[in-house]
Amino acid sequence: MAKILAVDDSASMRSMVAFTLRGAGHDVEEADNGQAALDSAAVHKFDLILADVNMPVMDGITMVREIRTRADYRGIPILMLTTESNPEKKMEGKAAGATGWLVKPFDPDQLLATVNRVLG
Amino acid sequence: MSKVDLAQFHKAFYEESLDGLDAMEQALLALDEGAEDPELINVVFRAAHSIKGGAATFGFTDVAAFTHVAENLMDEVRSGRRPMEKAVVELLLRSGDTVRDMLSLSMTGQPAATAESQALLAELSAMVSGVAVAPVAAAKAAAPAEAIEGWDIAFRPFDYLLKSGNDPARMFRELEALGPLAVTCDASKLPALADMDAESSYLGWTLSLDAGAKRAAVEGVFDWVDGDCDLTVTPRIAAPAPVAAAVAAAPVAAAAPRTVRDPAANSESSSVRVGIEKIDTLINLVGELVITQSMLSQFNDGVDASQLEMLRHGLAQLGRHTRELQESVMSIRMLPISTVFNRFPRLVRDLAQKLDKKVVLDMRGETTELDKTVLEKIGDPLVHLVRNAIDHGLEMPDKRLAAGKGDTGTLRLEAFHRGGSIVVEVADNGAGLNREAIVAKAIQRGIIATGEGMSDEAVSDLIFEAGFSTAAATTDLSGRGVGMDVVRRNVMDLGGTVAIRSVQGSGTTFTITLPLTLAIIDGLTAAVGEEIYIVPLVSIIESVQVKPDTVRSVAGGGELFRFRDNWMPIVRLFDVFGCAGQRRAVDEGIVIVVEGEGTRIGLFVDELIGQQQAVVKSLEANYRRVTGISGATILADGSVALIADVTGLVRMQARRKAA
Numbered sequence: 001m002a003k004i005l006a007v008d009d010s011a012s013m014r015s016m017v018a019f020t021l022r023g024a025g026h027d028v029e030e031a032d033n034g035q036a037a038l039d040s041a042a043v044h045k046f047d048l049i050l051a052d053v054n055m056p057v058m059d060g061i062t063m064v065r066e067i068r069t070r071a072d073y074r075g076i077p078i079l080m081l082t083t084e085s086n087p088e089k090k091m092e093g094k095a096a097g098a099t100g101w102l103v104k105p106f107d108p109d110q111l112l113a114t115v116n117r118v119l120g
Numbered sequence: 121m122s123k124v125d126l127a128q129f130h131k132a133f134y135e136e137s138l139d140g141l142d143a144m145e146q147a148l149l150a151l152d153e154g155a156e157d158p159e160l161i162n163v164v165f166r167a168a169h170s171i172k173g174g175a176a177t178f179g180f181t182d183v184a185a186f187t188h189v190a191e192n193l194m195d196e197v198r199s200g201r202r203p204m205e206k207a208v209v210e211l212l213l214r215s216g217d218t219v220r221d222m223l224s225l226s227m228t229g230q231p232a233a234t235a236e237s238q239a240l241l242a243e244l245s246a247m248v249s250g251v252a253v254a255p256v257a258a259a260k261a262a263a264p265a266e267a268i269e270g271w272d273i274a275f276r277p278f279d280y281l282l283k284s285g286n287d288p289a290r291m292f293r294e295l296e297a298l299g300p301l302a303v304t305c306d307a308s309k310l311p312a313l314a315d316m317d318a319e320s321s322y323l324g325w326t327l328s329l330d331a332g333a334k335r336a337a338v339e340g341v342f343d344w345v346d347g348d349c350d351l352t353v354t355p356r357i358a359a360p361a362p363v364a365a366a367v368a369a370a371p372v373a374a375a376a377p378r379t380v381r382d383p384a385a386n387s388e389s390s391s392v393r394v395g396i397e398k399i400d401t402l403i404n405l406v407g408e409l410v411i412t413q414s415m416l417s418q419f420n421d422g423v424d425a426s427q428l429e430m431l432r433h434g435l436a437q438l439g440r441h442t443r444e445l446q447e448s449v450m451s452i453r454m455l456p457i458s459t460v461f462n463r464f465p466r467l468v469r470d471l472a473q474k475l476d477k478k479v480v481l482d483m484r485g486e487t488t489e490l491d492k493t494v495l496e497k498i499g500d501p502l503v504h505l506v507r508n509a510i511d512h513g514l515e516m517p518d519k520r521l522a523a524g525k526g527d528t529g530t531l532r533l534e535a536f537h538r539g540g541s542i543v544v545e546v547a548d549n550g551a552g553l554n555r556e557a558i559v560a561k562a563i564q565r566g567i568i569a570t571g572e573g574m575s576d577e578a579v580s581d582l583i584f585e586a587g588f589s590t591a592a593a594t595t596d597l598s599g600r601g602v603g604m605d606v607v608r609r610n611v612m613d614l615g616g617t618v619a620i621r622s623v624q625g626s627g628t629t630f631t632i633t634l635p636l637t638l639a640i641i642d643g644l645t646a647a648v649g650e651e652i653y654i655v656p657l658v659s660i661i662e663s664v665q666v667k668p669d670t671v672r673s674v675a676g677g678g679e680l681f682r683f684r685d686n687w688m689p690i691v692r693l694f695d696v697f698g699c700a701g702q703r704r705a706v707d708e709g710i711v712i713v714v715e716g717e718g719t720r721i722g723l724f725v726d727e728l729i730g731q732q733q734a735v736v737k738s739l740e741a742n743y744r745r746v747t748g749i750s751g752a753t754i755l756a757d758g759s760v761a762l763i764a765d766v767t768g769l770v771r772m773q774a775r776r777k778a779a
Contacts, residue, residue: 010170012133013177020124054166068283074319077285083173091347099285100344105176105184108124117294118285 002047002119003027007037007063008081009055013104017050017081020108021115034058038066041073048118049078050102053089061096068097077118081106126178133174134227135391140167141216142462148216149465152209161204164212165194171219175226182232183222189244190215196248211247213466214240267358268332270299275342276306276324277349283319286345292327294341299331324350392492394452402452405445412437450637453493457535457544458486460499464506464533471510478517478528479510488535490542491637494614498544498634501607501618505546505630506531508604513550513628523625525549541616541658542636547629553622555579561588580620581718584608612717612767614638615656615750619718633658643734643763645755646712646725648693649700652761653725654734654753659766661713661720663728666690666706678777681706681722683713689773692724696748696769697762716770723769732756734763748772 004026008014011032018028029044031037035058037051049067051060058066060080067073077099082089090101102114144167147160168191175183190212196202218240222232273295277288295301306324316322329338335355342351416434423431461483472479490498514520514529521527532547559571562582571579582588586605611618616634635641635658643654644663670682671690680687690711694700703709703726711722734753739746739762750765 009166010133010174011136012129012174013170015132016124016126016129016177019128023124054169056163056166075282075285083169083176094284094344094347097284104173107177108126118290 001025001027003029003044004115005029005031005037005040005044005046005049005051007031007034007050007055007060008052009033010052013052013081016108017111020111023108024112024115026115034060034063034066037063041067041070045072046076048115049073049076050081050115051078051098053080053082053093061092061098064093064098065096079114079118130178130227133178134223135393137171137174137223138220140170141220143167145213145216145466146462148209148213149469151204152206152469161194161198165191165198168194171223180223180226180232182237183219183226186215186222186233186237186241186244187219189241189248190219192248193244208247211240211244215244268355269358270331270356271327271329271333271338272354272356273327273329273338274324274352275327275349276351277321277345279317279320279322281321281345281348284345284348286348288321288323288325291341291345292325295327295329295338298333298337299329301330302328392452392455398448398452402445402448405441405448409438409441409445412441446640450491450640451489453491453637453639454489455492455495456487457490457495457542460495460502461486461533461535463499463503467503467506468510468531471507475510476516477510477514479514480528480530482530482532483534484532485535488537488542490535490634491639493638494542494634497610497614498632501610501632502533502544502546504604504607506533509546509548509550509628509630513548513552515551519551523551538633542634544632544634545629546632547627549627552624552626552628553580553583553620555624558582576622580622583620584618608717615641615658617715617717639736641734641736641763642731643753644712644731645729645761646693646710646723647727647729648697648725651697651699652729652755652759653693653697654732654761654763655712655714655723656750656763656766657731659714659716661715663710663712664722666711666722668705668707671706676777679706681711683720683722686720688713688720688722689777690722690724691769691773693764696772714766714769716767719770719774721770721773723764734761736763 004021006014006017006021006028007030008017009032014030014032018030021028029040029046031040033055034051037049038058041049051063053060060082064078064080067078078097080090080093080098080101081104082093082101083104093101099118100114102111106114144164147163150157151160151164168187172184172187172191175181175187193202193208193212197204197208202208218237221234222237225234226232275288275291277286281288292301292303304326306326307322309324310316310322335353338353342349342353345351412434416431416438419427419431419434464483465481468479468481471477509531510529514531515523517527520529530549532545534545534547536543555571555576558579559568559574559582562568562579562585563570565585565588567582567585567588568574583604584607586603588603588605608618611632611634614634615638616632619631619633620628621631622628635656641654642657644657644660646653646655664683666681672680672682672687674680679690681690690706706724709724709726710728711724712728713720713722736751737753739749739751742752748765748768749762750768751763752760753763755761
């Protein structure tokens with residue numbers, strides 16, 4: 001069981017991710033934008049962060065860049081959940097410090113497979 | 121097959137998409153008016169983007185395909201490749217409407233793509249440079265099968281790889297899942313311990329995978345570290361063998377039967393989104409209530425004199441908490457009127473464009489909260505008033521200039537609290553009502569015989585009569601067979617009133633007064649014989665003791681009494697409801713002066729008991745509709761009291777007068 005933070009401004013996507021991961025026995029917290037994610041990460045100690053890219057208040061890429069400056073999150077896997085299949089966005093995410101990505105649309109099985117890949 | 125049923129997220133997706141579309145529309149309207157905030161463009165982009173992502177995830181492919189193209193268009197704007205021109209705004213506004221329709225079709229299990237949506241999609245695609253109408257990824261032709269025995273991989277991460285959260289050991293385990301793996305580590309670049317940075321990567325590996333896995337599977341393990349490492353992946357090819365060129369047909373997925381969901385389950389069961397702080401307040405209050413209850417329960421076995429003070433204190437506390445709990449529960453049903461106002465910027469823009477008029481919409485008090493039921497029903501009357509104001513109220517620019525006004529008319533929509541009511545005003549600075557035209561029309565329609573001696577107020581009120589319309593030519597905007605009488609009736613059904621104030625040449629103001637909630641009313645309790653009636657406080661002007669010498673009998677058995685220089689009918693409640701009143705002479709009882717539909721009458725009752733809040737129970741749901749009664753409530757002693765429907769009583773009186 002891992003402690004996972006799901007970050008997405010879309011409540012339906014967030015609940016889908018959280019529901020699926022909880023079903024697999026993980027402990028999931030939710031945040032609806034990058035700033036809320038940073039706040040949550042300051043309180044909890046996550047093993048994995050799943051973050052959407054396009055969000056109001058603070059986007060996912062800025063959030064990754066910020067969180068990588070914190071000593072306890074330097075090596076924690078962070079996956080970007082994104083519909084942007086174009087390479088620039090992936091590269092931008094990687095440059096900010098993301099571990100990998102999961103391209104939307106994904107189904108619960110794909111989500112679990114990818115999560116297991118990084119938690120493996 | 122996934123164990124997770126995605127249908128459980130559909131409703132949340134639908135609701136957030138509608139919110140997104142609303143935000144998109146508002147941003148587009150602001151952009152249309154020349155706002156240059158880049159965040160507005162982001163809002164529009166994000167809405168299209170989120171809906172596309174969600175639609176694709178939850179299986180609404182038609183919606184996803186449509187929003188994909190809209191998103192591409194917005195991406196061009198966002199990245200500065202395309203200016204935000206009027207044509208783009210126009211197309212995106214229509215796209216928002218279409219997506220809204222497509223979503224509601226999807227939610228009822230119907231196919232979302234319609235001829236209309238396809239036509240608009242084609243228009244969008246034509247605008248977006250180089251995007252095919254159907255963004256269907258062509259299935260890649262299957263590469264001829266190679267007889268691969270295994271893979272040789274050379275992998276040397278750059279020193280920063282670990283900082284991205286990627287871990288070579290994890291990747292090797294992934295490779296191992298494909299087949300037997302041999303790993304050789306190259307530690308030649310490892311520095312002396314003193315120079316070593318624990319977070320840097322110094323090692324390189326050569327790996328040998330003994331399995332004929334697909335190249336995509338092997339390279340897929342490294343896709344996240346592409347560019348962060350030196351990587352070569354070389355297949356070990358077996359001696360060529362004759363390969364049958366048979367290409368297996370892709371398995372065709374059986375068409376799943378489309379389940380048509382019960383539309384009512386989706387649209388009728390409405391929900392309210394409640395802020396977490398409101399819930400917290402509720403929980404706190406319930407906690408307080410429990411404490412008070414346990415404090416009071418110690419008096420179960422009786423109270424002695426020394427405990428009286430404590431009992432009194434407990435009861436006072438109970439009263440306070442009950443009141444707070446009530447307010448708190450009611451506030452859950454309250455929503456800001458902006459949820460209704462939000463549709464007007466678009467409506468006003470479209471109408472003004474269609475009529476070639478110039479209109480500025482001035483909205484105020486959008487945060488004013490109203491009961492959800494009231495909100496849902498006030499939308500249509502407001503739309504009607506706004507349409508009327510633009511269609512009939514505001515003049516064409518040249519006419520305005522000729523009248524010495526600016527060419528742009530102002531339409532003000534304002535909501536505010538007044539006493540225990542909410543007031544919504546729709547005001548225009550147009551021509552005002554034309555008294556002569558109204559009188560002429562009313563005479564033609566047989567509503568009145570002559571306009572002579574009528575006050576301006578009374579003339580204005582004529583437009584609320586059934587079958588009244590002053591538009592010389594019925595336009596397709598306001599002439600929809602629905603008159604102002606319907607507006608008035610809708611507002612009255614909500615327990616509200618509509619008043620009109622017009623000044624010729626400078627504009628018309630409609631004032632709608634609504635109760636805060638339909639569930640609880642403030643009322644005056646009055647006794648009529650053995651019965652108790654509740655008269656809603658909002659309708660009461662005042663209560664007076666009438667002297668017999670101010671009462672006149674009129675032909676037909678009615679009575680009038682003089683109240684502030686006006687004569688008004690006395691309605692004896694015991695007569696109307698057929699119960700035995702104890703007091704018959706006017707000076708024995710009391711007259712409550714009430715107003716409904718702009719008409720005042722005096723309700724004669726035995727005596728006033730007091731003022732109280734009444735939780736309204738529907739009479740229709742439990743018995744049947746009764747004229748003159750709007751509902752019932754339970755009194756403190758457990759008996760039932762009926763709530764007087766002032767509007768109904770006024771109408772009854774009018775009919776009686778006419779008879």
